[in-house]
Amino acid sequence: MSAELNIAEIRKRAVAASLMAPTTLARAIAALGFVQADPIRSPARAQDLILRQRVANYRAGDLERRFAKLGLEEDFLYAYGFMPREVSRLLHPRPDPKGGPHRPTGLAADVLAFVHERGIVHPQDLLDQFGKERAVNGWGGFSKATTRALHSLHFYGLLRVARRRDGIRIYEAASRHEDVQAQAIEPAERLRRLLLLVTGILAPLPQRSLRPTLALLTRGAPGLTGMPAAVQRLLRSGELESGAVEGETYLWPAVANPAARNSVGRKLRFLAPFDPIVWDRRRFEHLWGWDYRFEAYTPGEKRRFGYYAMPLLFGDKVIGWANLAMNKGRLQVETGFAGTKPKGRDFARAFDAEMARMEAFLPRGGD
Structure with missing residues (x-):
């Protein structure tokens, strides 16, 4: 199924696809299907920064503290991260480079x-x-x-x-x-579920981003072949849908319109650089009109945004970025904007509220 959409609708879908009303940690991970991990802590690790936007009263380190009781796995999907056990099972068995069962020596x-x-x-x-x-x-x-x-x-x-x-x-x-x-699931079914999962996590995903995303997924599921053909089968069957917006074709699983059931409102959020909302840089530039880069590994003199610039989501628009750091137990922030900084009480109150949420989320003393 193909649909004609406008850029505003795609923005709403992109934000609403993974943002949910605050829920429990177990339910949030089940709904997301995957949470990308990163070792940098600035001011917290990526997995915690992703979950704080979706879990009620989440505190930095909660995932690590509760990991064993939640029955989760760490594994490589299209990146390394945390996932429900049933998702990890879709990635196995992984053959060795010669195509046979792996036998360590x-x-x-x-x-x-x-x-x-x-x-x-x-x-x-x-x-x-x-x-x-x-x-x-x-x-x-x-x-x-x-x-x-x-x-x-x-x-x-x-x-x-x-x-x-x-x-x-x-x-x-x-x-x-x-x-x-x-008791491995049949390869064709594993592939089908993985494709629907990944396109759902990153929905709506630009068609031109599909190939590099599938290349990453191939690393996580090296035994599964024919991914592009499988995507076409999902489109023909209606399990995947597509829509054209200003020269860009987007793909998403055929589920109820998330924008219709989730209202993002005017809340301001500091997003992790690997949050599903901003993960695909092609989509980012198309939807919000500027070129964001993660620069932690870029030499300092060449950085435009900062060491760990977190995209600043205001309503359904990413309008700038924020660099946050703890200094002597106090949270400090430096911001930048792609255009003009919003004026008025609405933005100021939303910004102060997000700073308060971040301070509550971080360990006392900034450890």
Whole structure:
């Protein structure tokens, strides 16, 4: 099904697709399906900044504290993050590069045996046991060989993250691995569910963003092939819909119009750089008319927005950005605007309210 929409309608859909009335942590993660993780804490980690917009009375670190009780998994979808267990199951089994079942050898096999023996393992335990040999990592730099082994075993479903301690992943053997291998969902159905999930998380998604997004998803589900053809089947069946807006075609799952059931209002929000609302940079520029960039890894002298510039959502428009930092226990903010800074009490009150929410969300003393 194809529809003709205007830019205002697409903006409303983009914001309403993932913003919900504040709910419980479990319900928010179930509704989102995936929460991207990032280790930078400025002033909090990305996963916490994403969840604070959707969970009632959320505090920084709540996800880490409640992870084990919620029955969640950490895994790679189109990025690394947190997800319900049923979503992680769609990503497995992952074949090795030759297409067969992954069978660890060498250090990885030794690490797996060690984890089975110990039960719960901190990365430091492996350094004490196996030493600090270095290996080339996926970024072309160096990581500890044991860390590489942990990441590989986790990726192939042989280990899982049991919990985190101060942001560090603590691993255990994935007892569910054999069950996943034996009772795996048919590949075509896994692919269908994953495509609907990802297009739902990022809805409405520009068609021209689809290819790079599917390339990332292929990393998370390397055994699933034929993604572009599967998207076309979903469009023909009506499970995916599309609409053209000012030269850009958008895709979204065929569900009730989220803009009709969620009213965003005039509330102002500081969004995480990886929030679903702003994740796709092509859509960002098309909907809001300016070019936002995440610059934490950009040399300071070349930054336009700041180290950890958080998009500033006002109503259904992203109008600028904010850099927040704790200094001697006080939250400080520097803002910038794509156009003219809004005037009047409406914006000032909304800004002050968001600052108050952020202060309540952060640990006391800014730790």
